[in-house]
Amino acid sequence: MTSGVENSAATSSGSPRPLLPLIDTAGRLSIESGASDNRCCLKPPKARMADPLHLDNPIWYALKTKHQYLDCGLGLAVRYPNEISRFAGLGAPTPEAFADLAASLNPGATVSMFTAEPLDVPPEWTVVRTRELEQMLCMQCQPEERQVPVELGFQDVAEMLALVEATRPGPFLPATIIMGRYLGIRTPSGSLVAMAGERLQLPDYVEISAVCTDPAFRGRGYAKDILSALIKGIFAVGCTPFLHVKTDQGAKGLYEALGFRTRRIINLTVMTRP
Template sequence: MTEHVLDRPVWHSLIGVHTHLARRHGTAAAFDPAVSPFAGTGTDGDAAWADLRAVLGAGGTAFLPGSPFPVPDDVRVPFRVRVLQMVAADWRPESDPDAIELGPDDADEMHDLASRTKPGPFGLRTRELGRFVGYRVDGKLVAMAGERFHPPGYTEVSAVCTDPEFRGRGYAERAMRTVGASIVARGEIPFLHVATDNPAISIYERLGFVTRLEYEVAAVVIPGVASNPVPELTHPYAD
């Protein structure tokens, strides 16, 4: 049976739109760790794992959504997370004119907001994955949303977060709609990932997102001692 590009969203993103952010060996690829801790492969099995080891290196770490499995016995798995992959093929959101574009000058504040609200892994260069928009109150960045994986024909909505003091004002949904509007305008379909125990699932369903599949995201550590510092793996879908 032919696989869908969303079955391996990281791999298809890294061999396409995000090639310039990729480390690749054979049928495995990983984002530059300063951008994102995710990796993926084009196939499963021993050959895929050999390529993944070459990409990550001794002591290397990564999040692997859905593949490649099974994980070899010598590869440590600190934790696994069950997530839903949700797609909004019929969503036609309208952009909010009050949303502001976020760019290089906002990197520190974006990282700080994500560090405090924990929507998922977010580094100083994560903004390079795509478009990000947000809202400021009295000059302070209080909410944002943006783009992450970009397999052909699809773009993921990600990093949806709001400062706790400003929740309940609709900022996150408005940011999502603004990002979604630009995705749809490009002729692509928005999708997202969310932990199975996240109460925000009901909000996404109300917006028109439908669960396509449920799968596992494994945090993996390659055996050996890393030659360079590697990022600590924390829950990739904390909120």
Template sequence: MTNTASPLDRPIWHSLTGRHAALAIGDALAVRFRPEVNLFGAAVDASPAACAALAALIEEGGTLGVLEAESVPPLPGTVVVSERRIDQMVATRLNRAARGVDMVPLGDVDADEMLALATLTAPGPFFGSTHRQGGYVGVRRHGRLVAMAGERMKVAGFSEISAVCTHPDHRGQGFARALMEAVLAPLLERGEGVFLHTYPDNPAVALYRALGFAVRRQMTYTVVARG
């Protein structure tokens, strides 16, 4: 939990103290996304004071997700729910191949449907206001939201793509690739790199590589709970 050269080594800290500061709560020692936005938080360093400050940001009965290049020191008053190694992948170019798919922008009026789709498909942590972290697009069939993708953490020069998911009844139609291309293209065109996080055994890794992503490094993803 040191402030290393690349903001991608500490994406939560650099997102919350930079481009996503408006969505943060905390202080100079520790910050986290507001609980309705996401579960991620980070401490300024591994000192006991910073770890205690981060633990204090966990609501009673709540959880906190920490994503670091290094393992997380124990946070006082918490228990580790899970800890796994996770791949961080980065793309600085896009290999286009998707067929045309009609898409719509998503926002506050779609929040309930977005949460329902994410809860069903489990693409990663997603809360009622997660969509406020960045632009989201979706695919509707007969008025129903069946697929979506959007942006999550943002650090200097990079945006994260996340919540790529498709309803089980509508898979195999190329929606995931089309949506990812739609999110990636404008970011890359304005000079940003794009990153994502995935478990190495995720079947979607083949799609990510086909789009132009490559593994940058392994990270440690830890979820802790107050208890």
């Protein structure tokens, strides 16, 4: 792995963040009267909202901004180190950009891209699969935590990988935790049974990913507790949470209940370098 990555900051703000929101006189987090159950309705501060069109090409903009220190691409292409993520991005899908991407990869390496439109892949590349995903933004949230999640770190990665293997929420690699803050819920005996965390980081936008719960512990609201804590933490630093979900995935109902709404369809393309 690239030298120095292991000690990189693991939060979008560059320093540890508390589980509860930070509320100050500068209006970093706006609070309005909530529903009849007297819960607060949290919203991101509109004044800091960056261009939402950056979310049409989120991997590119993440690696050109907040995650620039992780970029190991070349020229017109960006990508994460293999131990962190197989994500790659292009400013525009030109032959020159694909050539730069190929030059940054070993033959046979696989990468994944998020694009606004279906990707026109050069014929020498092999497309492994494509899928439409719904990109959802959380513009407000009524947080509902019955259990306070715990912070997860490198010492927890082996358990996190085992939970991902058992639940298949999407890619999570040995160093993915470098990308942002991860939270989990443990049983009284100490077993990790649910988790989620931050992945792509853009100015004013933070992606939530790896949402999963051990099948034996589903139906207890653990995912909602973790998501509520992550959303509050992201709002607290003046950012807006977003995520990607399969159009036919049952978890979409949970995300909508927490305040996420579909922004647009994003195209996932997984392909192999010649």
